[in-house]
Amino acid sequence: MRLLRRVQIGQVLKPVFSVALGLTLGLLVTKIAGEDPWHVFKILVNSAFGSRYDLGMTLVYATPLIFTGLSVAFAFHAGLFNIGAEGQLAMGAFAAAAIGYRLQNLPPYIAPLVATLGAALAGGIWGGIPGWLRAKRGSHEVINTIMLNFVAAGCCGWATIYLIPNLDSQNPETGAVGANFMIPHFAFFGEAPVSFALPLALLVAFGFWFFLWRTVTGFEVRAVGQNESAARAAGIDASKVRILSLFVAGALAGLVGVGEVLGTAGRFKLGFSPGYGFIGIAVALLGRNRPIGIVLAALLFGALHKGTSDLDLETENVTRDISLILQAAVILCVSSEGVWDLFLKRGRKKEAKNG
Amino acid sequence: MDDSILQMINSTLRVSTPLLFAAIGGMISERSGVINIALEGIMLCGAFTAAAVSLATQSAPAGAAAAVLCGLLVAAAYAFFVIEIRADQIVAGIAVNMFAAGATAFLCKILYQSSTSTPSLALEYRFQSAPVWMAGGVVILAWAWMKYSPLGLWVRFAGEHPEALDSAGIGVKRVRWFAVLLSGVLSGMAGASLSIFLASSFTRNMTSGRGFMALAAMIFGKWKPIPAALACLFFGFSDALQIRLQGVVLWGSEPVPVQFIQILPYLVTILVLAGVVGQSRAPKALGLPFRSS
Numbered sequence: 001m002r003l004l005r006r007v008q009i010g011q012v013l014k015p016v017f018s019v020a021l022g023l024t025l026g027l028l029v030t031k032i033a034g035e036d037p038w039h040v041f042k043i044l045v046n047s048a049f050g051s052r053y054d055l056g057m058t059l060v061y062a063t064p065l066i067f068t069g070l071s072v073a074f075a076f077h078a079g080l081f082n083i084g085a086e087g088q089l090a091m092g093a094f095a096a097a098a099i100g101y102r103l104q105n106l107p108p109y110i111a112p113l114v115a116t117l118g119a120a121l122a123g124g125i126w127g128g129i130p131g132w133l134r135a136k137r138g139s140h141e142v143i144n145t146i147m148l149n150f151v152a153a154g155c156c157g158w159a160t161i162y163l164i165p166n167l168d169s170q171n172p173e174t175g176a177v178g179a180n181f182m183i184p185h186f187a188f189f190g191e192a193p194v195s196f197a198l199p200l201a202l203l204v205a206f207g208f209w210f211f212l213w214r215t216v217t218g219f220e221v222r223a224v225g226q227n228e229s230a231a232r233a234a235g236i237d238a239s240k241v242r243i244l245s246l247f248v249a250g251a252l253a254g255l256v257g258v259g260e261v262l263g264t265a266g267r268f269k270l271g272f273s274p275g276y277g278f279i280g281i282a283v284a285l286l287g288r289n290r291p292i293g294i295v296l297a298a299l300l301f302g303a304l305h306k307g308t309s310d311l312d313l314e315t316e317n318v319t320r321d322i323s324l325i326l327q328a329a330v331i332l333c334v335s336s337e338g339v340w341d342l343f344l345k346r347g348r349k350k351e352a353k354n355g
Numbered sequence: 356m357d358d359s360i361l362q363m364i365n366s367t368l369r370v371s372t373p374l375l376f377a378a379i380g381g382m383i384s385e386r387s388g389v390i391n392i393a394l395e396g397i398m399l400c401g402a403f404t405a406a407a408v409s410l411a412t413q414s415a416p417a418g419a420a421a422a423v424l425c426g427l428l429v430a431a432a433y434a435f436f437v438i439e440i441r442a443d444q445i446v447a448g449i450a451v452n453m454f455a456a457g458a459t460a461f462l463c464k465i466l467y468q469s470s471t472s473t474p475s476l477a478l479e480y481r482f483q484s485a486p487v488w489m490a491g492g493v494v495i496l497a498w499a500w501m502k503y504s505p506l507g508l509w510v511r512f513a514g515e516h517p518e519a520l521d522s523a524g525i526g527v528k529r530v531r532w533f534a535v536l537l538s539g540v541l542s543g544m545a546g547a548s549l550s551i552f553l554a555s556s557f558t559r560n561m562t563s564g565r566g567f568m569a570l571a572a573m574i575f576g577k578w579k580p581i582p583a584a585l586a587c588l589f590f591g592f593s594d595a596l597q598i599r600l601q602g603v604v605l606w607g608s609e610p611v612p613v614q615f616i617q618i619l620p621y622l623v624t625i626l627v628l629a630g631v632v633g634q635s636r637a638p639k640a641l642g643l644p645f646r647s648s
Contacts, residue, residue: 029458033465081445139628140637142445143574146392146567147621154618162612278449285446319470324457331450335442 014337015286015293019300022330029325033317040322043314044307054306056192060264062302064089064256064273066201068280069298070208071127071252073289075141077212078245079225084130084145085253086277087152088123092254094156095122096261097268100177101164111180112262116200119257126152127250128243135239141246149277160270172270183262195263197255204255205291221245253277274305282331301327363595368487369553370598371591373398373545375490377569378576378583379497380541386501386578387534388514388527388640392448393433394542395566396455401426401546403459406473406557407466415482419547426543427536429455434535438528441644452566460559472558473550481555486548493541498580510534514638517645527645542566571624578638590620 027037048058068085075082096119106114130144157172164174183196212218223231224241232238260272279301286300287293308323377394384391401422409418433451436442464470501507512520513530521527549565550557572590576583597616 029461033461083445083449133625133629137629139625139630142390143570143628144625147571147625150564150567150621151618151625154614154621158612158614161614275453278453281446281449285443317465319460319464321457321460321464321470324453325461326457328450328454328457331446331453332436332442335446335450336436336440338441 011288014340015288015334018333018337019286019330022333023326025333026322026326026329030315030318030322033315035315035318040311040315040318043310044304047310047314048303048307052188053190053192056186056189056194057309058299058303058306059189059194059198060192060259060302061305062298063198063201063259064276065279065283065298065301066205066295067255068253068276069283069287069294070205070291071249071277072280072284073287073294074208074212074221074252075127075245075249076284076289077225078221078241079228080131080134080242080245080249081142082127082145082246082249082253083142083281084127084148084250084277085280086273086275087145087149088126088250088253089256089273089277090152090156091126092119092123092251093257093260093272094159094174094268095119095254096257097174097177098159098164100181100261101175101267104178106178106180108180111178112183112258115177115181115262116255116258119254119261120251121254123254123257124247124251127253128247131243131246134246135242153271156268157270160268166267173265174268176267177261181262182266183258185263193264195259197259197263200255200258202295204252205295208252209291217244253280279327282327282334285331286334300330304330363592363599366595366598367588367592370594371587372486372490372552373548373565374569374572374587374591375494375584376486376541376545376548377566378572378587379493379580380538380545381566381570382573382576382578382580382583383497383501383510383534383541384538385573385641386514386638387510387531388517388638388643388645389434389437389531389535390444390448390642391433391535391538392445392567392570393429393451394538394545394569395562395564396448396452397426397429397433397539397542398546398549398562398566399452399455399459399560400429401543402550402561403463403473403546403557404543405547406476406550407462409476409480409551410474413480415480415485415551418551419482419486419544422543422547423540424543426539426541426546428539430536430539430542433539434532437644438531438535441646444642444644456560459557463557463559470559473556476551476555478555480551482548482552486544486552489544490548494580494584501580506530506533511638513645514640517640517643521645531645545569568620571620574637575620575624575627577636589623593619 027041030037030040047054049055071085072082096115099115099118130141133139133144134141160172160174166173166175186194212222220236220241223236224238228238256276261268283294283297283301287297304323304326308320311318311320377398381391381394404425405418405422408421409415436447437444460470467473509525509530513527517527549561568590572586573583575586593616597613600611601613603611
């Protein structure tokens, strides 16, 4: 009983400790720039949570990270590593913008629904390709998803500039979507565009849990992820599960387009994502691939992103680039958690010897 | 020969140089069983260090030496995390890339009050053609070394049958450390050839995916030095071609969309891996941490 409790507390304490350690190490770097790390930390917290607007912006950044975190985690439960969320979200966002631009006159309520489905489908297809390649041709999804990120960037770039460009702007972006496509904002957060994408993300997180832990197909996905040969022996079609899993993972990443295109920008802007797909890997890792963990981890990384955005103005030498260093430090600390298990084991052995 | 063909060969060789260094580095690391996505970040650190040190010392060789040292240090940190702590190699690699992007911009701001680029280097403090020759030498050396030296053999065994290597009394971890450090040295040089050979300064995120392109070339080249080098030349050629074709009208009235030439290396890699164009197989123990029993 005592052992059980210790293990469970460890499950919660380890990530918290890793995050604290990573943030501390990352913030110590600001010492090099002649800033007081504690002062920088206070700016960070204030800028991420200081007002309704700040909190809203943190949520705006956290929303895509929930989607990409869920995307990476879903593939992970099937034993697959999805590094392609970055490309999938680009395809999803572009699809949402293309639908919104071409079908300007769709009626209200129907319009955002169609664009949302289109975003999920486009991301899903982009994720399904490496799933199919893995299942049918045996080529590894890690490399294929990395490569497809670049291919997606190229394709979206071409389609944005040549097919549906915004002719009034020098920036590489598509024309605006119809007014009926835009989804409402929460007034509570003032100017911060916290749209219905946030509740959608939470709903999808719940669906993620329900599907994986409460349905037969979800069980099959986890079975393939945990022990493929056992799953095969039980009559589960592992290659079908693989394709499905990366399709769903891609669809989840594609939903990033809802908040970005229908909630905020109203169009697809080339390169809008500051690496949401890659940070999603960290979010899934930190969130232990569980929906609640992922939502909390996405909040943390969203807060880091928003918090560092004010550093350019408020400090002499520290720019928002420090957010990359902080994120890297947190990721390294979280990914090194195996070390604690080693120490714990050694400690337990000692205990056993002594006791 | 036609002048433009000569020019094309020249620019292909120049553009391929950083790819060659990085691809050979990545190959050595992966043949030893360690995935190296961190190439991109190590290159970026090397590029910054080379530019900064060349500026300070007014000497390109000093800049390159510093870049190599910097690559060694970053690779050592990566090796520590993935070999000793057994952190996931892909996750740790992504972290190194993020760190590199943040740290180079951060230091650039502190040293030069600009987070976008370092001051420009005068032509006489940059390399003229030396890196091209060095890259060629590295490819041939790597080929001979992998094939004929005992250490090269150990590296291959560390990636294919680490247990066999271990029972022969040779430390798998030490071999992998060596391989990752060597890949750091080469990636550092790859970065230097970006910032003080192809360009005249470090600019923010100047690697822009070249580390991943080097990985793609390595896979296209079946994890072997000479084919990987040829793949680099092919990717370098398509890069040079894309620069030349910018705004050129080949057919119809529209200029050739460069995006399609840009994605060519990545598409080729996917096709090769799928067995459509030849076959490519990764080292068996790639990505698996080794625990000595």
